[in-house]
Amino acid sequence: MSLQMIFIKMGEGFGKTCAIFFLTLLFSLPLGMIISFMRMSKNTVVSKITQFVVSVLRGTPLMLQLLAVTYGPYYLFNISVSRNKLIPVVIAFSVNYAAYFSEIYRGGIESISVGQYEAAAILGYSKVQTFIRIILPQVIRRILPSVTNEIVTLVKDTSIAFTVSYQEMFTIGKQIANSQTSFTPFLVAGVFYYVFNAIVGLVMGKIEKSMSYYKQ
Amino acid sequence: MNVLEMTNIKKSFGDNNVLKGISFHVDSGEVVSIIGTSGGGKSTLLRCATLLETVDDGIISYMGENVTYKDGNGKLCYAKDLNRFKKVFGLVFQSFNLFPHFSVLKNVMDAPVTVLNRNKAEVKEECLELLEKMGLSDKVDAYPCELSGGQQQRVSIVRALAMKPDILFFDEPTSALDPELTGEVLKVIKQLAEEKMTMVIVTHEMAFARAVSDRVVFIDKGMIAEQGTPEEVFGNTRNERTKQFLQNYGK
Numbered sequence: 001m002s003l004q005m006i007f008i009k010m011g012e013g014f015g016k017t018c019a020i021f022f023l024t025l026l027f028s029l030p031l032g033m034i035i036s037f038m039r040m041s042k043n044t045v046v047s048k049i050t051q052f053v054v055s056v057l058r059g060t061p062l063m064l065q066l067l068a069v070t071y072g073p074y075y076l077f078n079i080s081v082s083r084n085k086l087i088p089v090v091i092a093f094s095v096n097y098a099a100y101f102s103e104i105y106r107g108g109i110e111s112i113s114v115g116q117y118e119a120a121a122i123l124g125y126s127k128v129q130t131f132i133r134i135i136l137p138q139v140i141r142r143i144l145p146s147v148t149n150e151i152v153t154l155v156k157d158t159s160i161a162f163t164v165s166y167q168e169m170f171t172i173g174k175q176i177a178n179s180q181t182s183f184t185p186f187l188v189a190g191v192f193y194y195v196f197n198a199i200v201g202l203v204m205g206k207i208e209k210s211m212s213y214y215k216q
Numbered sequence: 217m218n219v220l221e222m223t224n225i226k227k228s229f230g231d232n233n234v235l236k237g238i239s240f241h242v243d244s245g246e247v248v249s250i251i252g253t254s255g256g257g258k259s260t261l262l263r264c265a266t267l268l269e270t271v272d273d274g275i276i277s278y279m280g281e282n283v284t285y286k287d288g289n290g291k292l293c294y295a296k297d298l299n300r301f302k303k304v305f306g307l308v309f310q311s312f313n314l315f316p317h318f319s320v321l322k323n324v325m326d327a328p329v330t331v332l333n334r335n336k337a338e339v340k341e342e343c344l345e346l347l348e349k350m351g352l353s354d355k356v357d358a359y360p361c362e363l364s365g366g367q368q369q370r371v372s373i374v375r376a377l378a379m380k381p382d383i384l385f386f387d388e389p390t391s392a393l394d395p396e397l398t399g400e401v402l403k404v405i406k407q408l409a410e411e412k413m414t415m416v417i418v419t420h421e422m423a424f425a426r427a428v429s430d431r432v433v434f435i436d437k438g439m440i441a442e443q444g445t446p447e448e449v450f451g452n453t454r455n456e457r458t459k460q461f462l463q464n465y466g467k
């Protein structure tokens with residue numbers, strides 16, 4: 001198979017790689033915020049349970065979680081494995097990344113001084129107004145570098161979807177590599193990921209720069 | 217009329233009795249300075265008055281309206297709608313607590329617009345005027361990190377004034393500043409005093425307290441040990457603890 005052909009075949013899978021990437025971000029970023037609020041809840045039962053769940057999600061391989069989400073329903077409830085693997089992939093990825101994001105959010109929120117909350121309280125801001133207008137913008141600014149790190153990892157982690165044979169770029173590359181006994185598809189995959197992450201780095205750098213108009 | 221009236225206020229943290237029954241009132245247009253030993257409860261008193269802390273006991277009222285009251289069983293309660301009281305007072309912090317991601321103008325304008333839902337253009341005009349009065353005209357678009365401590369504190373005073381409070385509290389407004397910067401902030405407060413702004417100022421600047429206040433309150437170990445005109449307290453106090461305190465301050 002020519003190099004050009006390999007690029008074309010894998011390029012077709014790249015759309016699915018992007019689907020995993022963008023859908024995971026779409027769901028995990030807000031879900032992470034909900035989890036971090038539950039983790040910081042004054043209700044210790046909620047907070048402790050959340051802490052435990054997050055530690056499991058962070059302390060076990062994403063691959064294992066993906067297998068559990070994809071095949072667990074079959075073994076547990078005899079529900080047939082869904083044909084469209086994108087659904088379990090996005091669920092597993094979103095929940096896993098939300099766990100990581102929740103800890104980043106929590107660190108950011110807890111790093112804001114009480115003085116900011118007190119100044120807002122004296123001026124009469126409601127709790128929601130305080131969070132949205134005063135706290136959140138400062139938190140985003142602070143956590144952006146850590147979030148960028150996670151996003152870069154996510155780009156590479158999309159390849160884990162090969163464990164459930166979801167036909168994304170890496171899965172296709174692996175199939176070509178097997179059938180042609182060639183290493184070239186893996187090199188091509190490396191190029192795809194590298195370029196993808198270069199773009200991620202560029203975009204995140206722009207966003208970080210646009211927020212660095214004040215010293216923190 | 218009394219803008220603020222606090223009666224027999226008690227507050228403890230754990231078994232640390234910080235306020236042991238303080239009664240305190242502020243008349244409209246009055247400037248009251250609070251002085252006293254470190255840990256005596258001055259900040260706690262301001263924090264209770266501004267609802268950052270809840271009191272354990274005692275009645276607080278603003279403009280004759282009760283913030284706290286005793287119910288039928290003699291249990292202390294807070295009024296349901298506390299938001300209306302937040303329009304009455306402002307507080308200037310020792311550490312400014314400006315919003316770092318907002319420009320100077322936005323720091324000052326944001327609360328009147330988003331909290332009081334006032335007209336933006338109108339608020340802007342007022343705020344620009346206040347900033348000019350405080351000598352901050354050229355800093356309108358700057359961010360707090362670009363300002364000196366003295367400028368930041370003046371912005372935070374404007375931020376409080378923009379809400380048009382009936383009473384303004386200051387908790388050691390110059391303690392975080394380099395000595396050469398305290399003057400510009402004290403000047404601004406003095407200017408407000410001349411305009412008959414009702415103010416309560418916790419300060420360690422004795423000369424300033426003496427010059428600007430109508431009344432000086434000396435708080436020691438959670439109690440008001442003495443209060444009176446600046447002359448009475450600084451001039452010839454007969455209170456032993458006040459005497460000792462002022463001596464330690466070298467006046």
Ligand SMILES: Nc1ncnc2c1ncn2[C@@H]1O[C@H](COP(=O)(O)OP(=O)(O)OP(=O)(O)O)[C@@H](O)[C@H]1O
Pocket residue numbers: 229232234252253254255256257258259260261
């Ligand atoms: N949130 C809190 N939790 C526990 N103890 C507190 C709290 N705030 C204040 N205290 C205690 O209350 C006492 C009075 O503190 P406060 O800050 O009111 O004193 P102060 O008169 O303002 O002193 P200073 O001149 O040093 O500012 C101190 O013993 C302090 O440790």
Ligand SMILES: [Mg+2]
Pocket residue numbers: 258259260387388
């Ligand atoms: Mg204090």
